[in-house]
Amino acid sequence: MIKDIAVSLGIEILKIRKSMIFRITAGFSVFISLIMGMFMYFIMHPDILPPGLLKTKVNLATVAADWPSYFDFLLMLISAIGIILFGFIISWIFGREYADKTIKDILSLPASRTAIVLSKLIAAAIWCMLCYVLILLVSLGTGALIDLPLWSTKLLLDFIRTSFIITCLLLLLCPPTAYVASTGRGYLAPIGFVIICMGLANLFGNIGLGAYFPWTIPMLYSNAIEGPGSELSVVSYIILSLTCLAGITGTIVQWNYTDQH
Amino acid sequence: MTEKESTGNVIETTGLTKYYGKVKAVDNISISVKKGEIYGFLGLNGAGKTTTIRMLLGMVQPLSGKAFVAGKRIVPGKPGPWDKVGYLVELPFSYPELTVRENLTAVSRLRRLTKKNAVSEIISLLKLHAYEKVKARHLSLGNSQRLGLAKALIHQPEILILDEPANGLDPAGIVEIRELLKDYAENRGVTVFVSSHNLSEISKTATRIGIIHSGFLVQEIDTDKLDSFLDTYLLIKTRNNSSAASFLSGKGIIAGHTDDGSLRVTDPAACEKPEQINTLLVNAGFPPFYLKVQKEDLESYFLKIIGSLEL
Structure with missing residues (x-):
């Protein structure tokens, strides 16, 4: 099984590496990080902006232009954008086999279907982690370039630890999307699913039940949503883990035991 | 099992x-x-x-x-x-x-x-x-x-x-x-x-x-036995197919009309000895200008099998 997963993972990485979508997600990660840095720069230097909506927004921003605020801002960004970005990645990895009609080529092979599913999930995790690292590096580079004040190594290490945990929490949300992609046999259903989950995450967060809705939990961890009922407990992490487990199991069952047309 | x-x-x-x-x-x-x-x-x-x-x-x-x-x-x-x-x-x-x-x-x-x-x-x-x-x-x-x-x-x-x-x-x-x-x-x-x-x-x-x-x-x-499943028939063309068909019918040989203006005889004896049919028609004043023993083609056979199930 391990050998099958390793071999299949190599193929998945080859497919990802050669795909246009890989470059698009990498470009998006860089772009979004640069935007955050630029926003901080505008807060530091609001006078360089011409009068208009952007200048008004910058003037109304309550965020201070320093490293602590920048890191807080980035954590919120990672928790919110991550749901969409990671959801998109997992939708492509699973949905493309149906959209490109290549699924039938990987169903009756000496490598088990379970190994193929697991290798796809691992490949998705690697790809998502790469996007996270890219966001991290470009954000830090941009912050250094615009010379934000109040830097400290401890602050940086705290940020890396928290953002890494948020990324891991987001990864736990990928398997249910893989299941929807496998059941929906394409990209549309999982992307729709991710958008609905994102909407529900905000709804549950705002009504104080976010700690019990898996897609809100990373946002609560990053303090993107605050207020009553936003404290995470052991139950929150159990719910998130069970959601992940249900997604993995559902996808494996879907690939192994349902009719594949 | x-x-x-x-x-x-x-x-x-x-x-x-x-x-x-x-x-x-x-x-x-x-x-x-x-x-x-x-x-x-x-x-x-x-x-x-x-x-x-x-x-x-x-x-x-x-x-x-x-x-x-x-x-x-x-x-x-x-x-x-x-x-x-x-x-x-x-x-x-x-x-x-x-x-x-x-x-x-x-x-x-x-x-x-x-x-x-x-x-x-x-x-x-x-x-x-x-x-x-x-x-x-x-x-x-x-x-x-x-x-x-x-x-x-x-x-x-x-x-x-x-x-x-x-x-x-x-x-x-x-x-x-x-x-x-x-x-x-x-x-x-x-x-x-x-x-x-x-x-x-x-x-x-x-x-x-x-x-x-x-x-x-x-x-x-x-x-290798596919040939035995295929029908054989005799295609005949005369200057007066209708009269020739009536004549053959009188002799107990059924001749149908095809879309391309031929008579189609499926009688196995006629297919085996087409020269006898030729002699009969010549003597009756309907000399054929076209006479051919034809094997049913595979697509026709396939469609016939499929068609027989849909009737």
Whole structure:
């Protein structure tokens, strides 16, 4: 099984590496990080902006232009954008086999279907982690370039630890999307699913039940949503883990035991 | 029948049945294919060919019945004899962003092939040299089909299950694939299960043909005995076909009219001795200017079989 997963993972990485979508997600990660840095720069230097909506927004921003605020801002960004970005990645990895009609080529092979599913999930995790690292590096580079004040190594290490945990929490949300992609046999259903989950995450967060809705939990961890009922407990992490487990199991069952047309 | 009860046929199904809702896709199909045999699975589009193939490959769970390949019971989700099987289902699709060589390398790795030049050999066999660095998305249908076949053959399988492998190929390509399959079966003992909707084409490749219609296996024919199933008839053209037909009718010989203005006599004695019919007609003042003993063509036979089921 391990050998099958390793071999299949190599193929998945080859497919990802050669795909246009890989470059698009990498470009998006860089772009979004640069935007955050630029926003901080505008807060530091609001006078360089011409009068208009952007200048008004910058003037109304309550965020201070320093490293602590920048890191807080980035954590919120990672928790919110991550749901969409990671959801998109997992939708492509699973949905493309149906959209490109290549699924039938990987169903009756000496490598088990379970190994193929697991290798796809691992490949998705690697790809998502790469996007996270890219966001991290470009954000830090941009912050250094615009010379934000109040830097400290401890602050940086705290940020890396928290953002890494948020990324891991987001990864736990990928398997249910893989299941929807496998059941929906394409990209549309999982992307729709991710958008609905994102909407529900905000709804549950705002009504104080976010700690019990898996897609809100990373946002609560990053303090993107605050207020009553936003404290995470052991139950929150159990719910998130069970959601992940249900997604993995559902996808494996879907690939192994349902009719594949 | 358990795994151990498989009768030694390389491919075997017993009472294989699959419904999609109330639609019968495959109904109680029992077939057996021996080692080295080329079994042609013939049917119109939607007859149940692909569903049967998917059940043989463990992609679709039968409602009832069993399928065995290489002596192993095929159950979706359980390990199958897939290292021995090469397959092609419906239209061949490959990863569009990968080149021909990369697609084949991916298959060779997934199949854990240890032979170093397996990819180069199959590229050579399927004449894909010129396209090995071309991305699959840029291939023509014919070359996509060749790539699909290359993926099916790369591991030198003992069993080939191919769904319409001639799709999209030009006439030269069709002949090439036909000869390739024959070579695999005759010289390497490979068992081939190949579906098609073209009887004349499949009859040139297969050693045995199973005709499927509306999910039923209608008939199985050994290709070398196919001729005996085909009707023979005598075509006659005279200057006055109506009167000639009436005359023959008076002699107890039924002559029908064809669309191209001939008389069609199916009487076996007339077909065997057409010169006697000629003499009769000449003496009666209806000398034929065209007289030909014709064998029913394969497509007509196929459509007749299918048509008789729909009446």
